[in-house]
Amino acid sequence: MPKLRVLGVVGLLVASVLAGCGADPPEEELSVLASSELADMGPLLDDLHKDTGVRLRMDFQGTVDASNALVPLGRDRHQAAWLSTDSYFQLRLAKSGFTGEPPLAKHTMVSSVAIGVKPAVAQTLRSSAADGQVSWADVAELAAAGKLRFAMADPRHSGSGLTALIGIATAAAGTGKPLRPEDVTCDRLHGLFAGHAAADTAQDVLETYRHDEDGLDGVVNYESTLLSLNARGGLRTPLEIIRPKDGAVLSEYPMLLLDPAKRRAYDAVVEWLLRPDNQRKIMEHTFRRPVTADVDPVEQLRVPIGTALYFPDRQDVVDRLLTYYETESRPRDVIFVLDYSGSMRGASIAALRAAFDGLSGADDTDSGKFARFATGEQVTVVRFAQQVAGEQTVKVTRPEDLDELRRFVAVEDFGEGTAVWGALERGYQVAADHLRENPDRVVSIVLMTDGLNNAGPTADDFLHRYPDFPAHGVRTYAIRFGTAGAAELDRVATATGGHMVDATATSLPTAFKEIRGCE
Amino acid sequence: MSELCRWGLSVVTTEPLLRLVPGPLPVRKRRLFRWVFLPISTFALGGILLLLFSGTVLVPFEGNEPVEGITGSKGAFFNDDTVKRELLRHHIKVHVTDVGSRSILARDFAGVDFAFPSGAPAAQQIKQKAAGAARDPVRVFTSPLVLATFREFAETLQAAGVATPQDAGPGSLYYKLDMAAFLDLVDEGKRWSTLSVQDHNGGRRIDNVIVAQTSDFCSANSASSYLTLVAYARGAQRVPTDVPAAERLGGEIKNLLDGQGRTDDALAGTYLADANVARTKPIVVIYEHQYLEHQIRRSATPAGLDRDRVLLYPDIQLIAEPEFIPLSDRGEALGSLLAGDEVLRTRAVELGYQLNTVQGDAESLNRLLDDKHIPIPPQINSTVGAPGLDELEAMIKAVSPCRS
Numbered sequence: 050m051p052k053l054r055v056l057g058v059v060g061l062l063v064a065s066v067l068a069g070c071g072a073d074p075p076e077e078e079l080s081v082l083a084s085s086e087l088a089d090m091g092p093l094l095d096d097l098h099k100d101t102g103v104r105l106r107m108d109f110q111g112t113v114d115a116s117n118a119l120v121p122l123g124r125d126r127h128q129a130a131w132l133s134t135d136s137y138f139q140l141r142l143a144k145s146g147f148t149g150e151p152p153l154a155k156h157t158m159v160s161s162v163a164i165g166v167k168p169a170v171a172q173t174l175r176s177s178a179a180d181g182q183v184s185w186a187d188v189a190e191l192a193a194a195g196k197l198r199f200a201m202a203d204p205r206h207s208g209s210g211l212t213a214l215i216g217i218a219t220a221a222a223g224t225g226k227p228l229r230p231e232d233v234t235c236d237r238l239h240g241l242f243a244g245h246a247a248a249d250t251a252q253d254v255l256e257t258y259r260h261d262e263d264g265l266d267g268v269v270n271y272e273s274t275l276l277s278l279n280a281r282g283g284l285r286t287p288l289e290i291i292r293p294k295d296g297a298v299l300s301e302y303p304m305l306l307l308d309p310a311k312r313r314a315y316d317a318v319v320e321w322l323l324r325p326d327n328q329r330k331i332m333e334h335t336f337r338r339p340v341t342a343d344v345d346p347v348e349q350l351r352v353p354i355g356t357a358l359y360f361p362d363r364q365d366v367v368d369r370l371l372t373y374y375e376t377e378s379r380p381r382d383v384i385f386v387l388d389y390s391g392s393m394r395g396a397s398i399a400a401l402r403a404a405f406d407g408l409s410g411a412d413d414t415d416s417g418k419f420a421r422f423a424t425g426e427q428v429t430v431v432r433f434a435q436q437v438a439g440e441q442t443v444k445v446t447r448p449e450d451l452d453e454l455r456r457f458v459a460v461e462d463f464g465e466g467t468a469v470w471g472a473l474e475r476g477y478q479v480a481a482d483h484l485r486e487n488p489d490r491v492v493s494i495v496l497m498t499d500g501l502n503n504a505g506p507t508a509d510d511f512l513h514r515y516p517d518f519p520a521h522g523v524r525t526y527a528i529r530f531g532t533a534g535a536a537e538l539d540r541v542a543t544a545t546g547g548h549m550v551d552a553t554a555t556s557l558p559t560a561f562k563e564i565r566g567c568e
Numbered sequence: 569m570s571e572l573c574r575w576g577l578s579v580v581t582t583e584p585l586l587r588l589v590p591g592p593l594p595v596r597k598r599r600l601f602r603w604v605f606l607p608i609s610t611f612a613l614g615g616i617l618l619l620l621f622s623g624t625v626l627v628p629f630e631g632n633e634p635v636e637g638i639t640g641s642k643g644a645f646f647n648d649d650t651v652k653r654e655l656l657r658h659h660i661k662v663h664v665t666d667v668g669s670r671s672i673l674a675r676d677f678a679g680v681d682f683a684f685p686s687g688a689p690a691a692q693q694i695k696q697k698a699a700g701a702a703r704d705p706v707r708v709f710t711s712p713l714v715l716a717t718f719r720e721f722a723e724t725l726q727a728a729g730v731a732t733p734q735d736a737g738p739g740s741l742y743y744k745l746d747m748a749a750f751l752d753l754v755d756e757g758k759r760w761s762t763l764s765v766q767d768h769n770g771g772r773r774i775d776n777v778i779v780a781q782t783s784d785f786c787s788a789n790s791a792s793s794y795l796t797l798v799a800y801a802r803g804a805q806r807v808p809t810d811v812p813a814a815e816r817l818g819g820e821i822k823n824l825l826d827g828q829g830r831t832d833d834a835l836a837g838t839y840l841a842d843a844n845v846a847r848t849k850p851i852v853v854i855y856e857h858q859y860l861e862h863q864i865r866r867s868a869t870p871a872g873l874d875r876d877r878v879l880l881y882p883d884i885q886l887i888a889e890p891e892f893i894p895l896s897d898r899g900e901a902l903g904s905l906l907a908g909d910e911v912l913r914t915r916a917v918e919l920g921y922q923l924n925t926v927q928g929d930a931e932s933l934n935r936l937l938d939d940k941h942i943p944i945p946p947q948i949n950s951t952v953g954a955p956g957l958d959e960l961e962a963m964i965k966a967v968s969p970c971r972s
Contacts, residue, residue, distance in 0.1 A: 136830045150675060153665065156834050159845050182773060225759050225777040227829030294773060299848060301832075316663075338842040340834070342862060343869075346842060356760070356776045357848035359829025 074102035077314045081105050082119065082127040084112045084208055086274055087302075089335050093327070101317040105129075112208025113137055119307070120145050122152070128308035129315060131157070133208035133271075133300040136360040137367065144364045153315070154303040157322045158337035161297035161354050162213040164188060165275040165288030166267035170197060174291065182294040185220040185241070186415035192244025194410070195424035195446075200246050200257040201269035204374055209254070211367075212298040213269050216358040217241060218370055220295035221419045227359035228366050235567035236373040237416075239381060243423035259283055271300065276336035276349050296355035302337065381426040382483050382490045386476040387458070388498040389432045390467045392531055397499055398461060400557040405458045407558045408565065409451040420565040422451060427490075429479055430457055433472035434464020435504045440479070469498050469533075471505030473525065473541070480520035492523050493547070495564055497557075498538070499531025508537045512544055521545075526564045528552050634661040635898050638677075639684040640669030640789050641836065641855070642890045648919060654911040660902060668787030668833065673697060681899035684892050686855070687789035689954050691891035703894040706903040708913070709921035710889045711857040712948070713793050715745060715780050715880035716839050720768040721760070721850045722878045728753065728763050731880055734946050741863070741873070741943050745880040747801045753778050754824050760850065777827060780851045784831045786970035789888060791831070792960060794853045797886050798824055799963055800952045805884075807955035814959035818966025825967050843876065851880070855888060856945065860920030860937070867940045885948035889924070 088109055098104045108127065110118065116138035119125050122145075132138060135154055142151065166174065173196070178187045191197040204210035219228050221237040246257065246265060255278055258268045262285055268275065272290060279287045304322070306315040321327055328339040338350055361367060387401065406412075408422050422428060422445050429442040441457045443450045476494045483492055502508065515521055524547035527538040531553070539549040547567070552560035637643065643664035645651055655662060667675060669685035673693050677683075683698070685691045695702045722743045725731035730749045733740035753763075760774035782791035798821050799814075800807050808814040832838055832849070836858040839846045859879055866874045894900040906912055913923060914932075922933045934944050954960065964970065 139830070150667075153667075154833070156837065159838075159842065161848075180771065180773075223775070225757070225775050226827045296774075296776065296848060299845065301834075301838075338845050340837060340841050340845075342840045343865075344842075346844070350842070350844070353772065353844050354848060355772070356774045356850065362826075362830045 074317075077103050077311075079103055079105050079129055079311055079314045079318065080127045081107050081129045081131050082115050082125060083107045083109055083131040084115065084133040084302075085109045086133065086209070086271065087131055089277065090331075093330060093334060096327075096330075097318065097321050101314075101321050103314045103317050105318065107131075111202070111206035111210075113204070113211055114206050116141055120147075122147060122149075122307075125307070128306075128311045129318075130305040130307055131302065132305070133160075133302055134212060134298075134360065135303045135305060137208075137211060138305075140362075140364040140367065153306040155319045155323070156301040156303050156340045157319070158302045158328070158331055158335070158340055160271040160273040160300050160302075160337045161292070162209060162216055162269060162300075163272040163275060163290050163292045163297070163354075164199065164267055164269045165278070165290050166197070166199075167286050168289050170266045171289040171291060183291050184415060185217045185293045185295050186418035188291075188293065189217075189221070189238070189241035190410075190418040190421065192242070193240030193418075193421050193423035194448075195243070197244045197266050198246055198264065199244055199267040199269055200254045200261075200265055202254045205371055207254075208300060209270050209274070211371075212300055212360070214238075214370055214374060215360060215367070216295070216298045219298075219358040220293065221416070223415055228361045228370075230363065230366055230369065233366055233369040233373070235565070236376070237419045237566040238373070239377065239426075239566055240419055240421055240423040242374075242377040243425055245377065262286070271337075272350075272354070273336040273338075280336070292352065292354050294355055296358045298358050298360050301340065376491050379489050379491050380487065381423070382429075382480075382492040383426065384429040384431065384476050384479050384483075384492065384494045386431045386433065386472050386494060386496045388434070388467060388469070388472075388500065388530075389438060389463050390434045390500055391463045391465055392500055394461070394463055397531065397557075398459075401497070402455070402459050404558040404561040405455050408561060409455055410448075412558070412562070416562060420562045427483070428454055429483075430454065431472060431476055431479065432457075432460075432462075433468060433475070435466025435468050436464075437468075437472055437475045438462065438464055440475075442479075466504035467498065467500040467502055468505035469496070469502040470508055470511040470541075472496075473511060474506065474514070474518075476525070477515075477518045477520045477523065480523045481518065484520055484523075492520070493567075494523060494525045494545075495528065495561070496525055496538075496542070497528040497530060497552075497561075498533045501532065501534055502537075508541055512541060515544065524567075526550065526567055528557070528560045528564065530557060530560075634663040635681045635902050636679060637662060637664040637682045637684055637899075638672045638675050638680055639664050639666050640672070640686040640690070640890075641666065641858075642684050642686050645684075645916070645919065648915065650915045650918075651912060654909065654915070655902075655905070658905055658909075660905065662902065668784065669789035670792060671787040677701065677895055681896040682892060682894050682902060684890060685789060686890045687793055687888045687954070688891065689792065689957055689960050690789055691893060692957060694893055698893070698895055701895045703900045703903070706892040706894075706907045707889055707924050708892065708906055709857075709916045709923050710887050711855040711921055712881075712945075713790060713797065713886045713888060714854060714856045714859065715851050715882065716836075716854045716859055717851045717878060717880055718843075718847055719876055719878055720765060722880060723768040724760065724763050724765045725750070725880070727767070735943065739875045741875065741878050742945050743878060743880050744946055744948075745882050747797070747882040747884055750882075751798060751801055751824055754780075774850070776850070778851070779824075779827045780853050781828045781835065781849045782825070782831060782853045783833050783835050785825070785964050785968040788833070790835075790853050790855060792964055793886050793888055793954075795821070795825060795963055795967060796955060796960065797882060797884065797952055799955070800884060801882075807952065808959050808963070809956070811958050811962045814955065814962035815966050818963035821963075822967045839877070846877075857920030857922075860933075860942070860945075861918075862920075863942050864918060864920060864936070864940060867942055873942065879945070881946050881948055883948065884950045884952055886952045 094105050112133045120141040174183045174187050175181045202210035204214040222232040275290050325344055328341050328344045332339055410421055427444045432439045443454050473496055480492045525542050525545040526547040527542040527549040529535050529538050529551045542549045550560045550564050643666035646662040646664050669690040672683050672685055683694045731743040731745050734742040757777045759777050765774050782794050785791045799817050802821050803817045808817050835852045836854040839852050840862050892903050894903045917932045917936050937944050
């Protein structure tokens with residue numbers, strides 16, 4: 050059949066041209082600085098190479114570390130960056146004064162931060178939550194009570210840690226808006242972080258959890274990573290994934306072009322990643338959600354993730370959050386210096402009791418859950434009238450410790466004078482003692498008074514002596530109540546680096562709550 | 569490379585040549601095959617191969633280089649497969665860089681054949697910058713600015729007396745939005761929970777305050793257009809006509825616009841992808857064509873119309889008019905094609921655009937929607953014109969700190 054052979058030859062020729070056309074594009078390499086968790090893309094990148102001829106040479110780093118390495122632009126030698134989020138990078142870039150053409154960026158997939166917990170913990174969380182809808186406040190409450198120990202990546206290095214921190218801080222601020230600098234004047238997350246077992250980048254967190262499955266109750270990480278952890282089956286108890294009702298900050302995995310000369314390769318890679326069939330493969334393999342239309346979610350992803358918690362548009366907000374985070378692992382020590390002069394009788398002492406009840410766990414609002422005393426915290430109460438009348442220190446390890454503290458606060462033993470500044474001096478002596486025991490402590494003082502100073506040293510005396518106190522630098526936060534003088538309280542508090550809160554405008558419990566985390 | 573393949577394939581598959589016929593052919597057919605079909609087809613194939621190898625088939629259009637464009641969201645038009653095919657038929661390959669309409673201005677125009685901003689203000693600035701290089705712009709299609717949302721949020725706004733469904737039934741795709749009343753909700757910092765969104769979404773509380781999320785005011789035409797709309801609604805139903813007034817008004821409306829943190833440059837993409845991800849942003853500002861393209865595509869699938877995603881039409885409307893600005897001869901040739909080619913025009917309508925009345929039939933979109941049993945969007949009679957360039961810039965600056 051010579052004719053057919055001819056036809057065959059022609060056909061083969063055409064076929065080989067066409068095949069060559071599809072499978073043999075020019076070989077090219079693209080060096081990519083990538084977020085650590087993208088190591089899971091490995092097998093898919095082989096397909097990408099086969100289809101496009103572009104081989105991604107990936108170097109992995111925590112997203113925050115990578116973002117820091119990329120600014121100023123041009124210093125890093127990678128040709129592209131593939132980050133869980135470029136928000137931090139863009140903020141850094143803007144702050145660096147960069148005004149040139151920003152790198153092209155294309156979202157490639159989406160995930161958001163969630164918390165995976167053991168089923169029993171999930172049950173506890175749901176039963177303590179209003180309508181069974183768990184919020185970050187419920188998580189914080191359980192963590193502060195020492196009943197939820199979790200692993201979470203360090204937000205100073207890792208994208209999952211940073212977006213988690215921003216999301217949780219936004220939920221704690223409770224404004225329903227992006228965080229503003231004034232929302233981050235205090236550390237509201239100490240209670241939550243009482244349950245934090247530190248770890249580094251996203252992958253390490255999973256290692257931490259796998260190695261200490263008995264000692265830990267959960268992991269804060271991307272929904273995708275948690276689902277993968279369950280799917281791989283290495284855990285004795287699969288994690289139940291809770292997406293707190295407050296919502297989440299989205300991570301959209303932008304691919305950024307750093308070297309404009311690699312545009313062709315970049316375009317090919319992005320086009321490949323965004324093809325619906327590849328989006329589906331990515332989703333099935335990594336549990337990251339698609340960014341293109343018409344890809345039906347897999348079973349595990351048919352779950353609402355709530356509303357966006359915003360990534361702030363200001364670098365200073367993020368910096369401030371990270372500064373507070375630095376102190377999270379250090380032990381807390383709060384010294385309350387409380388006025389027990391006669392005018393505190395009746396409604397006032399009732400309000401003070403209510404304030405301590407609230408901080409001990411009775412306040413069921415979201416802000417109350419974030420504000421409560423946390424396991425590991427050391428709390429001292431100094432009662433004063435014309436002089437210091439009593440002192441008690443408890444280290445919070447069990448609920449009974451807080452009961453003891455509340456009993457001490459509730460004692461109706463009032464004196465006649467009001468030695469505000471003498472009592473505060475005593476507060477600084479206690480602070481000095483505590484710092485001597487453990488210099489790593491984060492110590493602060495809360496001074497509450499309802500009258501004018503009429504015994505002992507004056508405010509000026511106090512301020513004169515303050516620089517010589519061994520514990521100077523410890524901040525005082527003043528709560529003004531009753532007929533106390535606002536100007537003087539504010540002057541002293543500000544001189545120590547703290548500030549005054551006016552409880553006459555709100556209530557004592559609100560004022561105590563407001564000042565929590567500032568200390 | 570993939571273009572070459574697609575083109576090559578489409579040529580070959582239209583010929584029966586590659587169908588290898590199993591078994592012996594009848595004698596008559598064999599003769600026909602040997603003396604007529606085979607020589608012709610071999611010749612044709614040889615020619616094709618030659619052309620493929622020389623590359624001339626692809627872009628005889630001044631060498632092998634694609635026509636380079638810098639665009640806003642309209643760059644997507646050139647990435648559509650039908651558009652690509654039609655352009656290749658005319659030996660044109662287009663490569664676009666979507667940087668956001670307002671950021672086009674900051675780019676270097678060297679080696680760029682056209683700019684394609686999504687709206688008139690950016691176009692005007694680009695033409696000023698390009699001066700001599702800019703040729704007559706081509707205005708092919710338009711699309712109104714819309715607020716895209718999901719059913720439960722539209723129903724929540726309806727219950728609050730701010731939105732009215734266009735169709736009486738439960739499945740209306742379109743709602744008219746009382747813009748003044750909506751902005752009052754935003755101004756008061758009303759939360760979705762306060763408006764009882766949980767009555768419409770199966771009981772889930774949403775404590776975020778209500779805001780329409782936009783792309784970056786500094787770079788996106790859709791965002792600056794929404795800003796214009798808000799300025800008009802809050803500025804006694806007119807846009808400011810001098811810079812001090814614009815600065816003042818910008819300061820006044822800032823809180824209605826900026827409560828959204830870092831903005832998303834791919835809002836329409838996010839809105840149309842995974843529904844659970846999309847719902848993280850309850851209301852987003854996009855163009856109507858982006859939504860209609862989705863519905864036109866969906867209407868052709870077994871799933872049918874997407875009745876989950878719905879549009880809010882502000883009762884004052886801003887219609888964006890993309891301008892194709894040629895910056896070279898090649899750009900100009902592409903522009904002429906865009907203006908005159910029937911296939912491209914038809915495709916634009918299928919992608920949800922309204923044709924410009926000068927270039928085509930403004931009714932063609934409605935006819936297409938009707939054909940596909942997609943409800944026709946409401947007619948909004950009150951439209952807002954763009955403010956002067958200086959006034960717009962002043963308002964943007966008052967609302968958002970731009971990089972440059």
